Amino acid sequence: MRLPAALLVIAALMFGAATRAEAHFTSTSYLTADDSIGGDVRITWDVSAADFHWSLGLDRDGDGAITWEEIQTRRDDIASFALEHLRLGRGGQACDTHFTDLLLTTHAQEPHLSLEFRALCEKPGALSLSGTLFFDTNTTQRTLISAVTPVGEFTSILSPDSPRWTEPAAPSVLATFATFVGQGLWHVWIGYDHLAFLLLLLLPGVLRAVGAGWEAVPTFRETARDLFRIITAFTLAHSLTLALAATGTVSIPVRPVEVTIAASIVIAGLLNLFPRAARARLALAFGFGLVHGFGFANALAELGARGARLVPALAGFNIGVELAQLSLVLLVLPFLFRARTSAFYAWRFMPAASLVAAMAGAAWLVARVNV
Amino acid sequence: MRIVALIAGLALVASVAQAGEVGRFRPATPDYVVLEVPASASNDPIALLEQRRASEPENEAIAAGLAELYLARARTEREPRYFARAEALVRPWASLERARASTLRVQADILQNRHDFASAVKLLDRAIALDPRDAGAKLMRASVKMVGGRAAEARGDCAGVLASGESTSGTICLAQVLGATGGLARADALLKALVARDQLTLSATSGAPLAAATRFAQPVAGRAQPPATSASAAGAQAATPAGQVRAWALGLLADFSDRAGDSRAAETHLRAALVADPQNEGIRSALSDLLLTRGAYREALTLVDLPAPSIGLLARRARAQRQLRDPALEKTRSQIQDLVTLASRRGDPPHLREEALVAFDVDQDAAHALELAKANFGTQRETIDIRLLVRAARACGDGTTLRSVTQWIRETGYEDRQLPGAAT
Numbered sequence: 099m100r101l102p103a104a105l106l107v108i109a110a111l112m113f114g115a116a117t118r119a120e121a122h123f124t125s126t127s128y129l130t131a132d133d134s135i136g137g138d139v140r141i142t143w144d145v146s147a148a149d150f151h152w153s154l155g156l157d158r159d160g161d162g163a164i165t166w167e168e169i170q171t172r173r174d175d176i177a178s179f180a181l182e183h184l185r186l187g188r189g190g191q192a193c194d195t196h197f198t199d200l201l202l203t204t205h206a207q208e209p210h211l212s213l214e215f216r217a218l219c220e221k222p223g224a225l226s227l228s229g230t231l232f233f234d235t236n237t238t239q240r241t242l243i244s245a246v247t248p249v250g251e252f253t254s255i256l257s258p259d260s261p262r263w264t265e266p267a268a269p270s271v272l273a274t275f276a277t278f279v280g281q282g283l284w285h286v287w288i289g290y291d292h293l294a295f296l297l298l299l300l301l302p303g304v305l306r307a308v309g310a311g312w313e314a315v316p317t318f319r320e321t322a323r324d325l326f327r328i329i330t331a332f333t334l335a336h337s338l339t340l341a342l343a344a345t346g347t348v349s350i351p352v353r354p355v356e357v358t359i360a361a362s363i364v365i366a367g368l369l370n371l372f373p374r375a376a377r378a379r380l381a382l383a384f385g386f387g388l389v390h391g392f393g394f395a396n397a398l399a400e401l402g403a404r405g406a407r408l409v410p411a412l413a414g415f416n417i418g419v420e421l422a423q424l425s426l427v428l429l430v431l432p433f434l435f436r437a438r439t440s441a442f443y444a445w446r447f448m449p450a451a452s453l454v455a456a457m458a459g460a461a462w463l464v465a466r467v468n469v
Numbered sequence: 470m471r472i473v474a475l476i477a478g479l480a481l482v483a484s485v486a487q488a489g490e491v492g493r494f495r496p497a498t499p500d501y502v503v504l505e506v507p508a509s510a511s512n513d514p515i516a517l518l519e520q521r522r523a524s525e526p527e528n529e530a531i532a533a534g535l536a537e538l539y540l541a542r543a544r545t546e547r548e549p550r551y552f553a554r555a556e557a558l559v560r561p562w563a564s565l566e567r568a569r570a571s572t573l574r575v576q577a578d579i580l581q582n583r584h585d586f587a588s589a590v591k592l593l594d595r596a597i598a599l600d601p602r603d604a605g606a607k608l609m610r611a612s613v614k615m616v617g618g619r620a621a622e623a624r625g626d627c628a629g630v631l632a633s634g635e636s637t638s639g640t641i642c643l644a645q646v647l648g649a650t651g652g653l654a655r656a657d658a659l660l661k662a663l664v665a666r667d668q669l670t671l672s673a674t675s676g677a678p679l680a681a682a683t684r685f686a687q688p689v690a691g692r693a694q695p696p697a698t699s700a701s702a703a704g705a706q707a708a709t710p711a712g713q714v715r716a717w718a719l720g721l722l723a724d725f726s727d728r729a730g731d732s733r734a735a736e737t738h739l740r741a742a743l744v745a746d747p748q749n750e751g752i753r754s755a756l757s758d759l760l761l762t763r764g765a766y767r768e769a770l771t772l773v774d775l776p777a778p779s780i781g782l783l784a785r786r787a788r789a790q791r792q793l794r795d796p797a798l799e800k801t802r803s804q805i806q807d808l809v810t811l812a813s814r815r816g817d818p819p820h821l822r823e824e825a826l827v828a829f830d831v832d833q834d835a836a837h838a839l840e841l842a843k844a845n846f847g848t849q850r851e852t853i854d855i856r857l858l859v860r861a862a863r864a865c866g867d868g869t870t871l872r873s874v875t876q877w878i879r880e881t882g883y884e885d886r887q888l889p890g891a892a893t
Contacts, residue, residue, distance in 0.1 A: 152550060238552070242814060255814070
């Protein structure tokens with residue numbers, strides 16, 4: 099077995115050549131910058147203790163155990179080494195960053211030193227971050243960035259090939275508004291529950307209750323007026339709660355809202371079976387509109403509308419929702435208006451469709467309660 | 470798409486924010502152990518060469534030589550940071566048109582370790598063109614092709630290794646090709662003869678009884694290869710290069726035996742291989758798989774109980790724990806999840822084989838396992854990969870996949886008693 103060194107190295111990998119990355123190995127650091135309040139930027143950098151040991155040799159007595167004391171005695175070295183590889187800027191100007199504390203933490207079962215820094219930045223503006231610890235000696239090193247600024251929350255990955263992150267320029271008010279008009283439209287059109295509720299309000303809208311029976315609304319003008327009142331009640335209600343929830347004035351948990359929205363479909367569907375209940379539709383539209391508004395607010399919050407983007411986002415989203423509603427009305431109104439005079443529509447189609455929608459609502463209700 | 474990206478981004482923000490909050494603390498006592506590391510050694514050849522490199526940073530030959538030492542150590546010490554250090558060392562030259570063969574070989578090794586087999590082969594082609602007698606590059610190219618299920622293409626490189634005078638490596642290499650191309654019985658006989666001969670040679674060289682595990686941990690005088698400097702945190706001794714080669718041969722013999730239907734013999738070979746190279750995770754995983762198959766869950770569990778376990782080891786641990794109804798299963802699951810999440814956050818390629826094992830054996834999600842196993846089969850076609858794909862495809866009733874595997878088996882002459890259409 100006389101093999102040259104290089105060959106031995108390779109021979110060794112032959113069996114199970116593909117057993118990659120034996121010990122789990124991360125070489126990942128976590129750089130968090132909090133610039134949410136605008137003043138000093140608070141930075142936490144969690145760096146693998148093993149990576150520090152590789153560069154600085156932390157096991158001073160060589161006994162195979164790095165103790166907290168050994169870390170403490172090298173605290174200044176660790177801090178200045180990290181500081182050499184940390185760059186923070188704001189508004190295009192470098193910030194004055196200094197070390198404040200050293201603690202321990204764990205990421206993915208691996209011990210990390212958690213270094214805290216504070217940066218004094220003179221100018222406001224976009225944040226820029228660079229954390230390049232070990233990039234020169236370890237090609238698999240990654241720095242996971244998480245930054246909170248007045249504009250929003252950002253994440254990014256730094257690697258030796260892309261060692262710097264700059265906060266993306268905030269979209270203009272107009273761009274935000276336009277984006278959120280689209281989001282509002284999209285949310286209603288893919289959100290089957292809002293569509294279903296709206297349809298249930300529209301279906302009997304071309305009819306009037308006369309005693310225990312239905313009668314077609316005579317003119318288009320009157321039909322349009324009836325529908326306008328219902329849709330306006332729904333819109334006013336959901337716009338109100340959407341604004342209240344989006345601005346944080348009122349806070350309602352997601353689940354009860356989603357459950358109530360499903361229940362609103364069941365109730366609206368069943369009420370359509372009874373002409374006598376038609377009178378309650380305006381109140382129904384307004385009452386459940388309030389709940390649907392909270393549903394819209396949850397969707398808006400998930401889209402990251404906060405900080406400086408909130409107002410244009412809220413306005414855009416709301417308008418998008420109204421446009422989606424309007425498009426639905428325009429789509430179904432010609433059909434409904436034409437069908438209104440037939441007994442089949444009033445006594446068969448409308449109740450059947452309502453019942454189907456109510457059953458779907460019941461299924462969503464069960465699913466949402468059991469989440 | 471945009472909304473999906475947005476939601477994904479927000480989920481990421483949430484998870485990062487959460488990960489950032491993992492209990493920060495200040496230890497109560499100064500002797501709190503933050504981390505266990507290999508105890509330091511004097512006269513470390515890597516340290517000596519690092520000093521030389523520091524005085525000659527522009528010297529490509531020194532950098533590549535040092536990188537090869539790091540690669541060797543990455544394998545003996547279960548510490549992949551050495552791979553990253555090796556890559557950083559050759560980085561200034563790796564992309565150059567006139568890179569040396571040794572630089573190309575180092576970079577190829579790193580790429581294959583990262584499962585970028587196609588790029589690794591390209592670099593090796595260049596290295597061999599530069600130095601047609603580079604047996605190391607040929608051996609690596611053969612290995613990469615065999616992992617990818619293209620054993621027939623590896624034959625020429627194995628012959629080249631043999632012709633260069635490297636009879637042991639060349640023979641093992643050829644046996645591996647033979648074993649994957651319809652000559653399982655002959656390959657088995659060839660390798661058995663080699664191991665028997667090899668045993669005598671090794672005993673004569675070192676003068677120590679073969680049975681003693683520690684024998685392989687002693688540095689052999691006159692080797693350019695650095696001796697392992699330390700015990701790992703696991704306490705197991707690192708293997709010598711000779712021990713690693715022996716483990717390679719024995720591991721291969723085990724694979725042959727298992728495919729021929731003799732799992733007892735396979736187990737014996739793997740146990741011997743583990744003695745020769747205690748840190749070899751491939752051997753450890755293969756042995757634990759055999760133990761899990763025959764119901765020796767407790768021993769399997771002990772076997773994969775190493776510090777800083779990889780997803781592969783965790784998958785086997787979870788499988789054993791599930792059988793033993795061990796409540797620690799949940800912790801293992803969350804460790805696996807942490808590693809998978811971290812890899813995706815870092816933008817690392819997925820560990821397809823290991824994740825397929827987790828999906829099939831731990832989560833019992835055959836459909837997901839099949840998806841992963843199919844993707845894995847695109848790059849890796851070792852026994853475990855083929856079997857996993859077949860098991861998942863059977864569980865899902867995926868006839869198309871089964872037919873294509875059978876077709877591949879027929880074309881290559883691959884033999885395995887556990888597989889459909891295998892010509893054993």
